[in-house]
Amino acid sequence: GAVVSQHPSRVICKSGTSVKIECRSLDFQATTMFWYRQFPKQSLMLMATSNEGSKATYEQGVEKDKFLINHASLTLSTLTVTSAHPEDSSFYICSALRDVPYSNQPQHFGDGTRLSIL
Amino acid sequence: DQQVKQNSPSLSVQEGRISILNCDYTNSMFDYFLWYKKYPAEGPTFLISISSIKDKNEDGRFTVFLNKSAKHLSLHIVPSQPGDSAVYFCAASVDKVNYGGSQGNLIFGKGTKLSVKP
Numbered sequence: 001g002a003v004v005s006q007h008p009s010r011v012i013c014k015s016g017t018s019v020k021i022e023c024r025s026l027d028f029q030a031t032t033m034f035w036y037r038q039f040p041k042q043s044l045m046l047m048a049t050s051n052e053g054s055k056a057t058y059e060q061g062v063e064k065d066k067f068l069i070n071h072a073s074l075t076l077s078t079l080t081v082t083s084a085h086p087e088d089s090s091f092y093i094c095s096a097l098r099d100v101p102y103s104n105q106p107q108h109f110g111d112g113t114r115l116s117i118l
Numbered sequence: 119d120q121q122v123k124q125n126s127p128s129l130s131v132q133e134g135r136i137s138i139l140n141c142d143y144t145n146s147m148f149d150y151f152l153w154y155k156k157y158p159a160e161g162p163t164f165l166i167s168i169s170s171i172k173d174k175n176e177d178g179r180f181t182v183f184l185n186k187s188a189k190h191l192s193l194h195i196v197p198s199q200p201g202d203s204a205v206y207f208c209a210a211s212v213d214k215v216n217y218g219g220s221q222g223n224l225i226f227g228k229g230t231k232l233s234v235k236p
Contacts, residue, residue: 006161034224043122043226044162044207093161095224104150104169107224109161 003027004096006110013084014118020080021113023094030096033077034107035069038091047092050077074099084117091115121145122210124227133236137195141208141227144189148210152224153182153193156205165206166193198234205229 003026011019023033033050048069049057056069066088068080077096081088091114095107123142131137139153149170154162168175168182168191175182181194195202208227 002164004161009159041228043120043228044224045226046223049223095161104167106152106164106167108164109154111159111161 002098002108004094004108004110006094006113008113009111010114010116012116012118015085016083017117018080018082019084019115020078021092021094021115023077023079023096023110025075025096025098025108028096029074029099030077031074031099032097033071034095034097035067035077035079036093036095038093038112044093047079052077081115084115086117089115089117120227121148122208122225122227124206124208124230126230127228128231128233130233130235131198133200133234134197137193137198137202137232137234139193139195139206139208139230139232141191141193142189143191143210143225145210145212145225146189147212148225150211151182151184151191152209152211153180154207154209155202156207156229162207195232198232200234200236203232203234205231 005024007022031052035047036044038044047062050069050071052071058064071077093112095109152167153165155165156162166177166180166182168184173184184191207229209224211224
């Protein structure tokens with residue numbers, strides 16, 4: 001159990017394009033999902049926390065108008081990189097937290113999306 | 119300022135021997151620690167976790183040790199197998215449920231690449 005699917009796995013597009021990435025929890029409900037970004041030789045950095053039915057919480061330095069997050073159901077969160085530029089090229093990865101009534105649960109990760117902006 | 123540090127970028131171990139992966143942290147508020155394993159082109163897979171109320175947690179060949187006074191944790195894999203070759207990430211978080219919020223905000227180390235040689 002605890003499978004998270006992320007799609008697409010790789011995107012190559014021109015500067016100025018908007019790109020949508022989907023994150024689905026396949027066999028569990030997830031009120032809370034997370035979006036991370038990883039640059040080469042760096043650790044995973046949290047961008048935002050996505051909560052079903054409410055606005056996402058963004059980490060300091062992450063532009064919410066640039067990275068639009070929608071969490072419309074208990075199994076789906078989307079990240080849209082609007083008007084992407086070469087500096088947005090990175091590895092984006094989502095995770096989901098299983099809805100359980102107690103704390104200290106691991107996050108379960110998707111396989112990530114490699115975004116390359118030309 | 120890195121709150122979670124994995125000072126060894128790589129480790130090479132002979133099959134059948136013990137692999138010891140180390141992780142240090144600076145934030146004394148962390149009370150939940152996790153290890154993830156990551157293969158190329160895949161997302162991190164949850165391996166084992168430990169709460170700050172414990173100093174050891176064991177699951178099969180994997181054991182995590184926590185030394186709160188030293189702000190240090192380690193992952194022991196014994197016996198090591200070639201299939202264990204991967205990048206191992208240490209992560210830490212604050213259990214926000216006890217503070218009225220939802221658990222999340224994992225802080226990751228940069229990872230240690232383990233190579234187990236036959």
